[in-house]
Amino acid sequence: MKSLNFILIGLSLIIVIGFLINQINKSTNKKEENPPSKEEESTPENNEHSYRAQYHFTVPDKWKNDPQRPIFIDGRYHYYYLYNRDYPNGNGTEWRHATSVDLLHWNDEGVAIPKYTNKNGDPWSGSVVIDKENTAGFGKGAFIAIVTQPSADGGKQEQFLWYSKDKGKTFTSFSDKPIMLNPGTHDFRDPKIIWDSRDHKWVMVMAEGSKIGFYESHNLKNWHYMSSFTTEKMGILECPDLYLLRANDGTLKWVLGVSANGKSIDQPNTYAYWTGYFDGKEFNPDQNEPQWLDHGFDWYGGVTFEDGKESDKYKKRYAIAWMNSWAYAHNTPTLQEDFNGMDSIVRQIELKHEGNNLYYLASQPIEAVNQLTTSIDSFNQIEVNGSETLDVKGNVYQLEADISWTEIKNAGLRLRESTDQESHVDVGVFVDPLQQYSYVNRLMTGHPDESNQNVESKAQFDGSKQQVHLKILVDKSSIEVFVDDGRIAHSNLIFPGANDQGITLFSEGGTAIFNNIEIKHLGSTK
Helix, strand or coil: CHHHHHHHHHHHHHHHHHHHHHHHHHHHHHHHHCCCCHHHHCCHHHHCCCCCCCCCCECCCEEEEEEEEEEEECCEEEEEEEEECCCCCCCCCEEEEEEECCCCCCEEEEEEECCCCCCCCCCCCEEEEEECCCCCCCCCCEEEEEEEEECCCCCCEEEEEEEECCCCCCCEECCCCCCECCCCCCCCEEEEEEEECCCCEEEEEEEECCEEEEEEECCCCCCEEEEEEECCCCCCCEEEEEEEEECCCCCEEEEEEEECCCHHHCCCCCEEEEEEEECCCCEEECCCCCEECCCCCCCEEEEEEECCCCCCCCCCEEEEEECCCCCCCCCCHHHHHCEECEECCCEEEEEEEEECCEEEEEEEECHHHHHHEEEEEEEEEEEEEEEEECCCCCCCEEEEEEEEECCCCEEEEEEEECCCCCCCEEEEEEEECCEEEEEEECCCCCCCCCCCCCCEEEEECCHHHCEEEEEEEEECCEEEEEECCCCEEEEEECCCCCCCCEEEEEEEEEEEEEEEEEEEEECCCC
């Protein structure tokens, strides 16, 4: 009898198990037949743990670093950047292409200069020009790129010419032989080319170790050395830049820029620049000491370019840079999402006069960012002595505020703050009589520098003004701060928790008054 009961129980279990398996199979088949839609895949709930920026340019996959100077033609900006489809397995970079009408929304156009298609190594940084007068002989309007490649003969850094007859979609190698031989220096790279209408010639600036070389050509193929500009204690220079701007007092000034490492002299590792005069042969600076376009840790390989829609090309320029640092370039959590590389927001730069023959570049985010506004929170005036948390949360926004005081030591905002207020990014001004500076401190949140040596960016600030205006751009994995008119900017990578979205005002050593607080929550350009 017991045996019969065991048999019946066993049969029942088999029937139940069979029924469950059948139901599971039906459920599985149903999921396969009806996969989630694109809209369902891209809901905020599904993407809340993603660090992909919502309104900054990011590489579609794998790796990007140096931007190449964008050019404007037929209503579009053409942007090229160094891309490695084999990352993280090395094998070099190539030039990938993107286009935009507003410098916010970008269309991927694929690889324009592929790697290992001539006898030399992979293409590195350089610059593109439109040969409007057919000086190189490839036709009027041809796109000409002069690019650094390690030569087949020993891997020396030399310059090679590529040309495009389809408006920059694809480039062809002009020759396996360089148009500029290495003159015998280890570093000979990153050519930047401009047209000098005074002498009807092309001018090139080249990064050559601790100096910048100046070259001239009438056909983009044959180049002749003119002069050099030497720097001190700024490491190996990269990505030089040369352009003309009109200051707000009407004066025309040449600007020489370069990516440099000023840490040994307590300066940033970003974009250094000098104002001065270029006579077609030599550059003479107004001052020997450089100024810096950004004081953060993540604004490198910067390039500036003309506003193609503006009739007065000397009134302003745009600038964009790689938001990363070689100190930790391969240590970003976005690798878990199969990409590593984003750019700063495109910023508008203008030249301003300060007196005593001092001119400086002022930066602001492009106005087009405001078009992404989905909602606004605003507060007229809040007095803070200690801290006050706003009844607003966000992780993608632009925040502006005026802060004033009579006597304080430290005031600012804690952003991307966790619920327990243990994790946050601090932005503010420190106005102790012994030292005064603006800062961004990312120590108390996720950031890429495991050594904790690059956590607080600082820049000199005049606390006697007793007021400051801050404009702050926050995205999923970045923060960019523009102080007052933008002479000072801080650009930094951050990787806070997905739910860290608090905003707290704080003041130490007295009362700070926060006026005109406006938080524009921004939509995505993706």
